[in-house]
Amino acid sequence: xxxxxxxxxxxxxxxxxxxxxxxxxxxxxxxxxxxxxxxxxxxxxxxxxxxxxxxxxxxxxxxxxxxxxxxxxxxxxxxxxxxxxxxxxxxxxxxxxxxxxxxxxxxxxxxxxxxxxxxxxxxxxxxxxxxxxxxxxxxxxxxxxxxxxxxxxxxxxxxxxxxxxxxxxxxxxxxxxxxxxxxxxxxxxxxxxxxxxxxxxxxxxxxxxxxxxxxxxxxxxxxxxxxxxxxxxxxxxxxxxxxxxxxxxxxxxxxxxxxxxxxxxxxxxxxxxxxxxxxxxxxxxxxxxxxxxxxxxxxxxxxxxxxxxxxxxxxxxxxxxxxxxxxxxxxxxxxxxxxxxxxxxxxxxxxxxxxxxxxxxxxxxxxxxxxxxxxxxxxxxxxxxxxxxxxxxxxxxxxxxxxxxxxxxxxxxxxxxxxxxxxxxxxxxxxxxxxxxxxxxxxxxxxxxxxxxxxxxxxxxxxxxxxxxxxxxxxxxxxxxxxxxxxxxxxxxxxxxxxxxxxxxxxxxxxxxxxxxxxxxxxxxxxxxxxxxxxxxxxxxxxxxxxxxxx
Amino acid sequence: xxxxxxxxxxxxxxxxxxxxxxxxxxxxxxxxxxxxxxxxxxxxxxxxxxxxxxxxxxxxxxxxxxxxxxxxxxxxxxxxxxxxxxxxxxxxxxxxxxxxxxxxxxxxxxxxxxxxxxxxxxxxxxxxxxxxxxxxxxxxxxxxxxxxxxxxxxxxxxxxxxxxxxxxxxxxxxxxxxxxxxxxxxxxxxxxxxxxxxxxxxxxxxxxxxxxxxxxxxxxxxxxxxxxxxxxxxxxxxxxxxxxxxxxxxxxxxxxxxx
Numbered sequence: 182x183x184x185x186x187x188x189x190x191x192x193x194x195x196x197x198x199x200x201x202x203x204x205x206x207x208x209x210x211x212x213x214x215x216x217x218x219x220x221x222x223x224x225x226x227x228x229x230x231x232x233x234x235x236x237x238x239x240x241x242x243x244x245x246x247x248x249x250x251x252x253x254x255x256x257x258x259x260x261x262x263x264x265x266x267x268x269x270x271x272x273x274x275x276x277x278x279x280x281x282x283x284x285x286x287x288x289x290x291x292x293x294x295x296x297x298x299x300x301x302x303x304x305x306x307x308x309x310x311x312x313x314x315x316x317x318x319x320x321x322x323x324x325x326x327x328x329x330x331x332x333x334x335x336x337x338x339x340x341x342x343x344x345x346x347x348x349x350x351x352x353x354x355x356x357x358x359x360x361x362x363x364x365x366x367x368x369x370x371x372x373x374x375x376x377x378x379x380x381x382x383x384x385x386x387x388x389x390x391x392x393x394x395x396x397x398x399x400x401x402x403x404x405x406x407x408x409x410x411x412x413x414x415x416x417x418x419x420x421x422x423x424x425x426x427x428x429x430x431x432x433x434x435x436x437x438x439x440x441x442x443x444x445x446x447x448x449x450x451x452x453x454x455x456x457x458x459x460x461x462x463x464x465x466x467x468x469x470x471x472x473x474x475x476x477x478x479x480x481x482x483x484x485x486x487x488x489x490x491x492x493x494x495x496x497x498x499x500x501x502x503x504x505x506x507x508x509x510x511x512x513x514x515x516x517x518x519x520x521x522x523x524x525x526x527x528x529x530x531x532x533x534x535x536x537x538x539x540x541x542x543x544x545x546x547x548x549x550x551x552x553x554x555x556x557x558x559x560x561x562x563x564x565x566x567x568x569x570x571x572x573x574x575x576x577x578x579x580x581x582x583x584x585x586x587x588x589x590x591x592x593x594x595x596x597x598x599x600x601x602x603x604x605x606x607x608x609x610x611x612x613x614x615x616x617x618x619x620x621x622x623x624x625x626x627x628x629x630x631x632x633x634x635x636x637x638x639x640x641x642x643x644x645x646x647x648x649x650x651x652x653x654x655x656x657x658x659x660x661x662x663x664x665x666x667x668x669x670x671x672x673x674x675x676x677x678x679x680x681x682x683x684x685x686x687x688x689x690x691x692x693x694x695x696x697x698x699x700x701x702x703x704x705x706x707x708x709x710x711x712x713x714x715x716x717x718x719x720x721x722x723x724x725x726x727x728x729x730x731x732x
Numbered sequence: 733x734x735x736x737x738x739x740x741x742x743x744x745x746x747x748x749x750x751x752x753x754x755x756x757x758x759x760x761x762x763x764x765x766x767x768x769x770x771x772x773x774x775x776x777x778x779x780x781x782x783x784x785x786x787x788x789x790x791x792x793x794x795x796x797x798x799x800x801x802x803x804x805x806x807x808x809x810x811x812x813x814x815x816x817x818x819x820x821x822x823x824x825x826x827x828x829x830x831x832x833x834x835x836x837x838x839x840x841x842x843x844x845x846x847x848x849x850x851x852x853x854x855x856x857x858x859x860x861x862x863x864x865x866x867x868x869x870x871x872x873x874x875x876x877x878x879x880x881x882x883x884x885x886x887x888x889x890x891x892x893x894x895x896x897x898x899x900x901x902x903x904x905x906x907x908x909x910x911x912x913x914x915x916x917x918x919x920x921x922x923x924x925x926x927x928x929x930x931x932x933x934x935x936x937x938x939x940x941x942x943x944x945x946x947x948x949x950x951x952x953x954x955x956x957x958x959x960x961x962x963x964x965x966x967x968x969x970x971x972x973x974x975x976x977x978x979x980x981x982x983x984x985x986x987x988x989x990x991x
Contacts, residue, residue, distance in 0.1 A: 502826075504851045504860050505844040506833045514834025521827055522820065586820040589828065591784055592812030592880060593835050594804045732783070732804050 187308075191315035233323040239278050240327045247271035248335040250412045258416035261447045261454060262427070264340065266415045268348070269430075269439030272355045275328045276435070279321070279359040280366075317481075325356045336442070343445040351438035351467075354474035358434075361477025364484045424455055431459045434473075437466025515595070515603035522582045535575050536614040539568055540622060547626050556628045558698055558707075561636045562691045564623070566684060568615040568637070569691075572647040573683020576608045577655060577676055583666035597656060597730040600664035605648030612644030632704040636694065639712045642719050643687050649722035650686045651679045653729055662731040690714040733796055735760050735887050735918035736781060741790035743776055743942075750776040752942035754790070758887075758920050763913050765929035766922040767968055768939035774922040775815055777939070778891050781920075782812055794887055808836075811880035815891040815922075817872050821865035825856075825875055828864065829882065836883045843882065850878045853904055869896040877905060881912075888912060890921040894928055906932055926965040936964070940972045 250257065251267025258266070304312070329352045337345035419427050431440040440463035444451050451460065509517060523533070543564050550560040583590065583600075616637035624634045655675060659665045667675045694711040698704070736758035743751040751773040758764040766774045779785040781792045783803025792799040794806045820828060833843050851857045854874050859867055864875065873896040880888060888909065894902045909919050909932060923929055929936050930950060937947040946956050954962055957970045969975045 502861055504826075504848045504857055506826075506838075506840060506847055507830050508838060508840045508843070509830075509834045511835045511837060514831050517834070518820070518823070518827065518831040522822055586823075587818040588814045588816055588876060589819060589832065589879060591779075591782065591814050592807060592810070593832065594807035595835055596804050732802075 187312050187315050188319075190312055191319050194312065194316040195319040236278060236324040237327040240275055240324065241331050243271055243274045243278070244332045244335055246409065247274075247332070247412070248339055250409055252339045254409075254412075257413055258419060259450075259454060261443045261451045262416050262419055263412070264344070264446060265431075265436065265439040265443035266412050267439070268336075268351070268442050269436040270411050270415070271332055272351055272435035272438060275332070275352065276355050276359045276362075279324050279328065279356060280363050321356075321360060325360075328352045328356055340442070340446045344442045347438060347442040347445055347467075350471065351435065351442070354438075354471050355435060357474040357478045357481075358470070361474075361481050364481050368484060424459070427455060428458050428462050431462040432466040434466065434470045437463045437470055439463075441467045511595075511599055512603055512606070515599060516606055519579065519582050519603065519607055523579075533611060535571050535611045536618045539571055539615050540618045543567060543619070544622060547622065551626070554627060556623060556626045556633065558629070558633055558636070558694070558704070561619075561623050561628070561633045562695060564619050565616070565637050565640050566688055566691055568612065568619060568640075569643065569647060569687025570680045570684040571615065572608060572612045572644060572687065573651045573679040573681065574676055575611055576604060576648050576651040576683065577667050577679035579604045579607050580652075580655065580665070580667040583664070587666075595664075596732050597660075597662070597664040598727045601649065601652040601656065601727070601730065604652055605645055608648040608651075609644040612647065613641050616641045616644075630704055632708065635708055636691075636711070639708055639715060640687070640690060642715050643690060646715070646718040646722045647683045647687055649726045651682045653726040654682045655679060657729055662729060664730070686718065689718060733760070734758060735762070735795060736764075736920055737791075737793045737796075738777065738781065739791045741777065741780060741792055742788045743773075743780060743785060744788055750942050751780070751787075754939070754942065754944055756937050756944060756947060758918055760918055761913055761916050762935060763909060763919040763921070763933045765933040765936045766920065766939055767924075767926075767929055767936055767964075768922075769972060769974065772939045773942035774939055775891055776942075778812075778814075778889055778920070778922060781889065782806060782810065808883075809886050811883065811885035811888045813876045813880045813888075813890045813893050817869075817876060819864045819872060819875060822863060824861050824863055825867075825878075826860055828875065828879065832879050832882055838883055846882065846884075847878065850881070854878070854901055870898055870901060873897055874901060877908075881908065884917075886917055888917065888919045888921070890919065892923060893921055894923070894925060926963065926968065930964040938968060938971050946971045 247267040247270055250270075251264045254263065257263050329349060332352055333345045333348040336348040415430075418430075427440075430436040440459055444460045444463060448460075508514070547556060547560060547564065550556070550563070619637040620634050623637070624631070628634060655667060655678070656662060656664055658678070659667060659675060690711045693714040694707040697707040697710040701707070734757040736756070738754055738756050741751050741754040742749070754773070754777060756764075766777065768774050776785065780787050781794065781799055783799040783806050786800055794809050797805045797809065799806050820831075823831070829843075829847055833840070851860060856871070856874055856878070859871050864872065867875065873893070877890075877893065880890070890909075894905060897905060906928070909921075913919055913934075921928075921933070935947065935949055936953060938945045938953070946953055948956065950964060950967075953964070953967050953971070954960060957967045959966055959970060962970075969978060
């Protein structure tokens with residue numbers, strides 16, 4: 182088969198991989214694809230373009246920041262250590278970007294069965310494997326090429342051809358190691374999320390893996406803000422009296438490449454400042470990691486071959502378990518079902534990562550909002566208001582579970598009130614975790630009074646209020662009062678609407694606190710007012726919201 | 733009291749009248765088949781009966797419970813297998829039946845025994861801990877049927893229930909439907925499979941363009957269609973006025989296949 186032909190066919194296969202990755206990212210997509218196939222195709226195309234653009238943009242951004250730090254930030258260590266550390270930090274972050282931004286697509290690669298049709302055509306095993314590899318290349322070519330061009334080009338410009346050559350080698354090796362790790366982790370994750378042994382450990386591993394992956398994905402978006410700090414921290418580790426720390430670093434991935442690049446540019450001063458050991462360590466490390474990259478490349482090939490021959494085995498080993506039924510109350514049954522659905526899907530696990538996402542977002546903001554180094558009530562109120570907004574959005578994301586299982590739901594005596602109560606109970610958990618996290622963040626950020634830390638604690642019951650109000654409003658608007666499934670990715674208006682309702686309802690007690698504070702200047706009275714309003718809202722939500730629902 | 737009472741039911745989707753002034757009853761202990769070509773209004777009728785769709789006019793009830801006014805109570809009385817198979821793909825049958833038994837507040841011991849019997853009869857034990865997405869079409873259908881029968885419903889409403897089952901499972905399920913009726917339960921099913929309606933059902937209602945064209949036992953339908961000794965298929969084609977269309981279609985196909 183000609184290269185151009187296999188490249189074209191690989192394009193079709195990689196499109197199917199993206200399609201399956203998109204479906205895998207959220208259960209609701211499965212129902213949506215039947216409603217409007219054209220819409221989902223457009224969404225996948227725009228998502229792929231955005232993803233490629235975003236990967237490229239983030240890599241460019243961290244490359245510029247790393248080069249700026251390595252070349253011009255004279256406050257950071259010596260010129261040699263700046264280049265070595267900046268270089269290594271870039272490689273570490275490009276590893277993270279390639280890994281996390283492509284994880285769902287790679288999972289789709291395993292679940293898509295995209296190679297099933299080509300394997301039935303009159304093609305040799307070699308041709309099918311080649312096609313498979315080309316499909317994989319097409320999925321990853323964007324970020325890998327961006328990484329292999331942008332940073333070496335920058336090195337050429339600022340540090341000369343030798344550093345650029347090392348950068349090129351390091352970027353390619355990092356990309357291979359990253360892809361190797363990606364294939365292994367997504368294979369493992371896919372297997373884990375489709376295996377059904379019900380041990381607690383297995384469930385915990387599944388939930389933790391989901392959370393880790395989602396948090397990793399979110400963290401990618403804020404890498405650039407943490408990068409200068411990372412460079413400063415690592416360069417600060419150098420102690421002339423104890424050079425062993427840097428020698429050890431020079432042997433570790435990805436610092437080995439950084440010190441090799443630095444040695445190629447500043448050989449004589451490097452020798453004078455750090456000695457021969459650091460050069461030898463970096464050379465040895467670079468050789469080892471280049472070999473690891475080659476092995477990762479080969480193991481990727483082997484994994485891909487396994488996919489070609491039938492995907493990943495997800496059968497449960499061991500003896501058959503007893504056929505039995507374990508009952509709970511209807512409310513608990515509904516919650517248990519939703520939690521199981523959530524923990525078997527990366528996209529759905531997002532709701533449990535919301536508190537962490539909130540803190541990643543709020544933490545730098547709080548630093549900016551401080552007045553004379555002290556955190557005031559207004560800042561705490563604003564932070565809590567962000568949590569209300571997130572609470573509203575997370576409720577609607579829980580409604581996505583119900584786009585599965587329509588055939589079961591249709592026959593079950595499930596009232597709209599029961600659905601609303603179950604979803605509200607689930608949304609209360611991330612809301613309370615958000616409030617606990619905000620309390621900690623407020624307390625460690627020098628509040629003007631320790632009582633400010635009580636604002637999120639008093640606000641906790643509002644999780645119930647937000648759930649009931651948002652659910653009631655969504656069911657009224659979209660279902661005419663009946664419980665409905667909502668897909669927040671296709672129905673973004675409902676996502677915004679839910680966020681707005683959550684923000685508005687959650688704002689009422691905070692307004693009470695603010696007005697009381699302005700009128701009386703007492704935090705104790707303000708907290709009491711906030712608490713009273715919270716209790717009134719709970720009663721209102723419990724009494725009146727169910728009345729607007731019907732079955 | 734009738735198990736199902738449908739009176740002057742009307743449902744339109746825009747210009748299309750899907751169900752047009754439909755009236756029928758299903759008696760207690762009876763197996764009743766709703767037959768009709770694609771788009772005749774069978775599924776729409778069943779969905780209105782389940783309270784999943786609101787009728788434009790008319791009334792549907794199950795054991796006297798109004799489907800529109802009290803759909804939750806109707807679902808307590810009914811075991812329903814819809815035509816589509818939108819299950820929770822990422823759950824296992826174990827998770828699913830735990831969920832259903834919890835929602836229906838079924839006693840754990842009794843329901844475990846019941847499900848063990850179903851699993852053994854339908855050779856389903858080995859799939860009990862596999863994700864539903866990995867099940868074959870037939871095993872998914874079995875999952876739906878077990879889910880519908882779990883609470884010993886007084887009425888079974890089955891929309892094309894045997895379409896994906898293998899011979900063994902179809903035979904078992906037909907027997908289950910019969911036993912259900914022998915024990916006083918009622919069954920309303922829609923099907924395209926004439927043999928099922930012919931061999932299983934006490935009475936048949938033929939629906940076309942949303943209108944009940946004919947209703948009765950097989951003998952009564954033969955008389956109505958003026959086709960003595962005819963199969964249900966022939967009666968069906970005659971009463972829905974599709975005999976000529978079918979003959980013409982076969983003729984065209986014969987030519988196409990001969991080329």
